[in-house]
Amino acid sequence: MSTALSERGRTGHVAWARTSERPDVLLLHGFTDAADCWEAVASALADRWGVLATDARGHGESGLPEEPFGRMAHARDAALVLDAEPGVGPDGVIVVGHSMGAGAAAALAQSRPDLVRALVLEDPPPGQPRQPSGEARSRTMPEWLRAARDRDLAERIARCRTDNPDWSEDEFEPWARSKEQFDTHVFDLPSEYPAYLPEVLAKVACPVLLIHGDTDRGSLIPPQTAAACAMAAAGDFEVARIDGAGHSVRRDRRGPYLAALTGFLERHSHA
DSSP states (O other): OOOSOOEEEEETTEEEEESSSSOSEEEEOOTTOOGGGGHHHHHHHTTTSOEEEEOOTTSTTOOOOSSOBSHHHHHHHHHHHHHTOTTOOTTOEEEEEETHHHHHHHHHHHHOGGGEEEEEEESOOOOOSSSOSSOEEOOOOOHHHHHHHHSOHHHHHHHHHHHOTTSOGGGHHHHHHHHHHSOGGGGGSOEEOOOOHHHHHTTOOSOEEEEEOOGGGTOSOOHHHHHHHHHHOSSOEEEEEOTTOOSSHHHHSHHHHHHHHHHHHHHHOOO
């Protein structure tokens, strides 16, 4: 099967896949996913934009350094890859992140604004305004992941299809494969607390698009959090709330998600 993310490589411990040598868009996936989970999005964008997707540390084919796990580590990994890419333009790339990857994308925009032209956050973790700052927490493997890893690939695909009837068929196998690639040693490492999203966005000057769904379908972003982000954001800020979507907005409602994403890319890229 042909794929848009056909060129593979590695920068340090970070594995990546891309559609061309000129990255306009960087895709950062969510927890337990992998770069290949972006294939449908990459395919939709590849005619107009160069797309680069990374495997987060401990995910896909990337290594897992023995250090705290979290958004700042992921942001450093993304910067490592972008700094090594000769095709990155002087004003950086548009960074698109989902869930854990959205937290990393926001951290990258805050810490390395030279690398980020604009930012798209798909259902990021909102964090809390009063939580331990700079401290580490421990994680335990969720039961759903343990159960998924106990199944073989065909069983994982079948269960994912049953649990997510609104997803397109091409989403199931990448999702299922990523669960067996995931390095469970992540749970042995200290983990950062999610930052409070409005406080992060107050330090991000580039344009931002927040995409979220319905909290009763599993979205992490209620309307009041979206409003708080809009009030706090230092730069131009847009919100796309997509009815009928849960936490995986692009999988639940691909058409409306791609419409929101490509519209933003058209306004903020040079393609």
